[in-house]
Amino acid sequence: MNILYLNHYAGSPLHGMEYRPYYLAREWVQAGHRVRMVAADHSHVRAKQPERPGTDPWHETxxxxxxxxxxxxxxxxxxxxxxxxxxxxxxxxxSDAPRIAxxxxxxxxxxxxxxxxxxWVAERIAKLTRKTGKPCKLVFEVHDLWPLSPIELGGMSPRHPFIMLCQAAENHAYKHADVVISMLPKVADHMQSHGLDLRKLHIVPNGITLEEWQGxxxxxxxxxxxxxxxxxxAGRTVVGYAGSHGTPNALDVMLQAAELLRNEPFSFVLVGDGHEKAALQRQAQALGLEQVAFxxxxxxxxxxxxxxxVDIAYIGWQRVPIYRFGIAPNKLMDYMMARCVVLHSVEAGNDPVAEAGCGxxxxxxxxPAIAAGLRQLVTLDAATRQRMGEAGRQFVLANHTYPxxxxxxxxxxxxAA
Incomplete structure (x- = not known):
């Protein structure tokens, strides 16, 4: 099968995020399929941009x-x-659609x-391919709900021209795609309200790659x-966090919980970077949180x-309505593969920690709820902690590996037939 994957922000192990397109495509190649990844050479999420040899499009394997x-x-x-x-x-x-098709x-x-x-670009390629007499499926893969995410998270007006363009595209995708694949599990009502026949909808969440956890x-x-x-x-329970230090991660709330636990034997270790890290460090200093280290x-x-x-792995979220459609965090998959006991601070349409029973x-x-949760988890006996950790790992292996x-x-x- 020839698979054309349009992902503006596609990454790889050479370039960094985003990884999902690479890991899916790698599995398809190993299964004998031919995959072409179509991507922009500049993305804000990549650690390293591809090296441009000139001014024209180019390719590499x-x-x-x-x-x-x-x-x-x-x-x-x-x-x-x-x-x-x-x-x-x-x-x-x-412009390249006729040649690609x-x-x-x-x-x-x-x-x-x-x-x-x-x-619209993908549909043009699919239609041109069909004109040659070859069946071709058009698939729309949903990472986040746009334009709802920039409206609810970014405060953009529904009447902003860019938002209106996104809305027209989303509606068109639900109507004209042969298949809609969502990483988020609770999107059916929203998509149906924008014209999707739910028989087209399939849920394929985020996942992990097994070799990173072998050896x-x-x-x-x-x-x-x-x-x-x-x-x-020193006898302290280590609460760990690994990942981005951004607004959505609600680490400021974690620091407020750490203040409530100031006189209890907890240590907080935060590893990562992000646009909020400096502000978080200032917050920890202002609160005198000597038990917090960045x-x-x-x-x-x-x-x-x-x-x-770490003894307990922490992941938190803001309280925002957009999470009613579900969450699919990669870092949580890492926590669960590592057999961590997890404290999950969230209100969302789904909860992998509760589903797996791993925290x-x-x-x-x-x-206060975060502080109370940490106090509760620290009282668990070793056998319970081991059972929770193993439950989390098995949940990921059964549902969230890229194969x-x-x-x-x-x-x-x-x-298509």
Whole structure:
């Protein structure tokens, strides 16, 4: 099968996020399929941008996946620069659609760029392919609900021109795609209200790649390992967090909970970076939280080593309505694969921690509830902690590994008859 995967922000192990397109495509290549990844050469989520050899589109092969990069202008933030970047990418792929359809002859075209406007480009390629007499499925993959996410999380007006364009694209996708795949589990009512025939809808959540959890992980960076060892030697329970330090992660609430636990034997270790990190460090200093330590990010390969050292893994969310459609956090999958006991501060349409039985869920934006949850978890005996940790790992292995997810994805996208 020839699979054309349009994802503006597609990454790889060479470039960093986003990883999902790479891991799915790698599984498909290993299963004997031919995959072409179509992506922009500049993305705000990548750690490293592809090296542009000139001013024209170019391609390279990464682990059997044919990446086709389109040159786009760099940008920062969510302003006009990002809009120009999106437009440059879509315009070029639109122009290339006849060549892609005739030369690659896709069986499946996937529109998967977070923003929904790529559906029009993907549909053009699918229609041109069908004109050659070859069946071709059009698939719309939903990461987050746009434009609802920038409206509810970013405060944008529904009448903003960009939002109105996104809304038109979302509605068009639900009406014209042959298959809609969502990472979020509770989207049926929303999508149906925007024109989706629910027979088209399939849920394929985020996942993990197994090789990152096989063999011996690289040792944890010495500064973090030394700090945790000191805390444990002092008889403190280590509460760990690994990931982005951004507004959605609600780490300010975690710090308020740490203040409530100031005189109790807890130590908080936060590893990562993000636009809110400096503000969080100032908050911890202002509150005099000597039991809270911040560390620079570690390589992804060291995450298992870090999580193996913590006693409780923390993940929190803001209290916002958008989470009623569900959540699909990668870091939670890491916590569960590491057999961590998890404190989950959330109110959402789904709760993997509760489903797996691998920890405790408390309300979001509620420092006393977080503090009480940590006190409750620290009282668990060793056998209970071990049972919870193993339940979390088995839940991920059964439902969230990329071999399972890639197979589920393609089962929903078999070529049109």
């Amino acid at each position: 990464i682990d059997g996946i044919a990446y086709h990069w389109y040159p786009t202008p760099p940008y920062a933030g969510n302003g006009l620069g990002r809009v120009r970047n999106i437009w440059a990418f879509l315009r070029q792929v639109w 005739s030369q690659f002859q896709p069986d499946v075209v996937i529109a998967s760029s977070t923003y929904p406007m790529d559906i 011996t992980a690289p040792p944890l960076r010495s500064d973090i390992a030394s700090h945790i060892a000191t805390q444990k030697a 560390f620079d990010p570690i390589p992804k390969a060291q995450i298992p080593s870090f999580l193996a050292e 405790l869920t408390v309300p979001p934006a509620d420092p 399972v997810l890639a197979r589920r994805f393609l089962e929903s996208c078999t070529p």
